[in-house]
Amino acid sequence: MIVSIIGIGLIGGSMGIALKESGFANHIIGVDRDPDNLDKALRRRLIDEAAPLEVAISRSEVVVLAVPVNAIEDLLPRVLDLIGSQVVLDVGSTKRNILQRIRLHPQRRQYVATHPMAGTEFSGPEAALPGLFSGKCCVFCDVEASSPDAVAVVKWLYEALGMQIVYLGGGEHDVHTAYVSHISHISSFALALTVLKKEEDEKRIFELASGGFGSTVRLAKSSPQMWIPIFEQNRDNVLDVLDEHINTLAQFRSLLIKKDFKTFHQLIEQSNQIKKILP
Amino acid sequence: MIVSIIGIGLIGGSMGIALKESGFANHIIGVDRDPDNLDKALRRRLIDEAAPLEVAISRSEVVVLAVPVNAIEDLLPRVLDLIGSQVVLDVGSTKRNILQRIRLHPQRRQYVATHPMAGTEFSGPEAALPGLFSGKCCVFCDVEASSPDAVAVVKWLYEALGMQIVYLGGGEHDVHTAYVSHISHISSFALALTVLKKEEDEKRIFELASGGFGSTVRLAKSSPQMWIPIFEQNRDNVLDVLDEHINTLAQFRSLLIKKDFKTFHQLIEQSNQIKKILP
Known part of the structure; x- marks a missing residue:
């Protein structure tokens, strides 16, 4: 599976390395507006290559948004505009506004809203840890608005990270x-x-x-x-x-x-x- | 050195085992009003024997008060009444009231007020840990009111536990x-x-x-x-x-x-x- 990760910080970087280690991904493409982050991520082997957003999306099967929640809100509609059959997920710590924002998007069903409940007080690719997610809980929100195939792929992804899945409404x-x-x-x-x-x-x-x-x-x-x-x-x-x-x-x-x-x-x-x- | 520890909980129990391991004490006498605590402490080898307060004090060179701070306030004058040349210290988390209470006691100079800044959220002898104090900081209060010999013994005791010593006034x-x-x-x-x-x-x-x-x-x-x-x-x-x-x-x-x-x-x-x- 080829996975693009947008935002290579603590969460995106940890996910990159763990998805490769677990065998879920055979190639990770990193996207980040900070070239310094991409450099560090390449040197730490959190990602296999760096690419601009459009290139990364066109070459991936799964796209992960791992930027701060205000950036997710702005970026998600643009990413959905760019995809064909790709599955898109975000890892944001809030859900209601983000879900509201893409509610009527024609590609809504390709998107799964998730929140892996894992983190540390540190940030940036230098803080990434391969075992960050293992044994923790991941919330899937409003899955009935996503296609069952997209949900299955994202479920497989989080199970590869060793996470328990919990289903909740976005507001809840x-x-x-x-x-x-x-x-x-x-x-x-x-x-x-x-x-x-x-x-x-x-x-x-x-x-x-x-x-x-x-x-x-x-x-x-x-x-x-x-x-x-x-x-x-x-x-x-x-x-x-x-x-x-x-x-x-x-x-x-x-x-x-x-x-x-x-x-x-x-x-x-x-x-x-x-x-x-x-x- | 024979040491009595009054109150064999998290702090008293951890101190018992660490004072033996460090070689500061060759014999630890435990005093506790709860026979169950003494039983557990003996079985976990935190203390070498259990004894009533008077017996323990008469046979010790150093007496440690490791009970809650209200009990220290009541017990300390009684302990000072019972000692001859023994050195007495408490490990309470507050100091002003305790110091005030024994200010004029004729044996005041045999007593050193200390607060080892170490602990966990657990309590009782079952929570005792031999390495609890190592590398942490211990506060000595109002040392000018204690005899230099008593301070030297207590300093030796905490250094054996691997603690750094800081000197403060009790109110401070x-x-x-x-x-x-x-x-x-x-x-x-x-x-x-x-x-x-x-x-x-x-x-x-x-x-x-x-x-x-x-x-x-x-x-x-x-x-x-x-x-x-x-x-x-x-x-x-x-x-x-x-x-x-x-x-x-x-x-x-x-x-x-x-x-x-x-x-x-x-x-x-x-x-x-x-x-x-x-x-």
Whole structure:
């Protein structure tokens, strides 16, 4: 199978190397507007060759869009204009706007909307990891609007990466990811800012930062180029979850003010229930 | 050296095994009000024998208090009443109240206040790890109130565990740890509660929870038995940091409402500076 990957960053690059290793692809063509990224990807053997968009699409059987979600929204209609029998998929972290955008495109059925729930706080081809997807979950959205053949090819692709597939509506997907991914990033960005502000006065503070702090602010290293478009596209859901999160923190605050440590104890016990889900 | 450890949980148990392995101690006596903990600790060889408090102290050269911070506050004066030439240290996560409590005790100079900045979200002797402390940082507080000989013994102990030593005032320590440890826990507890509330309706959500979510809520598995006393003792500092954190989140909220993604982008870039400190 010849696969084109548009956007050779963490996700596109990791996919390139894993699709070759698994045998799904025998040739990977990389497309990226940054020649530096293509260079790095070629040197790290994430892709077999670099080509312009039109050339890559015309020579491929499968086209993967792995650019930030705002770029997917702009690029997807153009890619669908260019294809014949090729199967197209995107890997964006939001789905509703993207799906809305190509809803009436004549080639809609050749496209499958997916979101592999895998990543790290790093970005670019230098961050690519062959085992990034293995054992994780991939969401397929609104599959009834895609042709069964296209869905079968994309299913085969993700199974070759070792992923479990979950089916959701696009709107539903965006609500869920606001809870399990987007709010975690907002919380980490805020925590890093809070502590960095303090650090201006007190250089000492970071000698003390141990494992617990490191894991809660890890996501604060994530790039704004990827995350601002996600927050833009999923703004309403993110705002809902952020409101709930601020309310919970405000409840903790008022328990501390009232010295109601009994209720605080009960809430911590409740939050410990997360063990059942993430052992 | 014969060492008594009072409280054989994650920290006390990890210390027992590491002090034996490093050669600092040739015999560890464990004290715990829970016979089940002592049983587990003996079976896992974290301690060599179990004994009541008075017996353990009388037979030891070094006494380590590794119980929750409220219990340290109550127990430390009693332990100081019982010692002769023994050196006493505690490993509590807050320091100001504890130091205040024994300020005028005639045996004050035999005591060294320490906080090894190491831990995991798990607790009890079954969670003990021999390498828990290695390469991490340990804070010594108000050492000028301890005898140089006692400080030298405790320094030797932590160096045997492979820790770097940092010296701070007790009040300063409590401010710093509110920033680099306590607020991370509050944020994780709140995030877990926010998402668990949603999960009541939507069982699906957790199939999607990938690495990013796992790392930000990891600390939400931490026990209320340990953390409520920390929040009680460090309430004022924790409230200050929590206020700042809520303000930062409220700023993010208002940027989302105004769709001011340019400023949001700049704030994420600022928070990315955490990379310099935690690479």
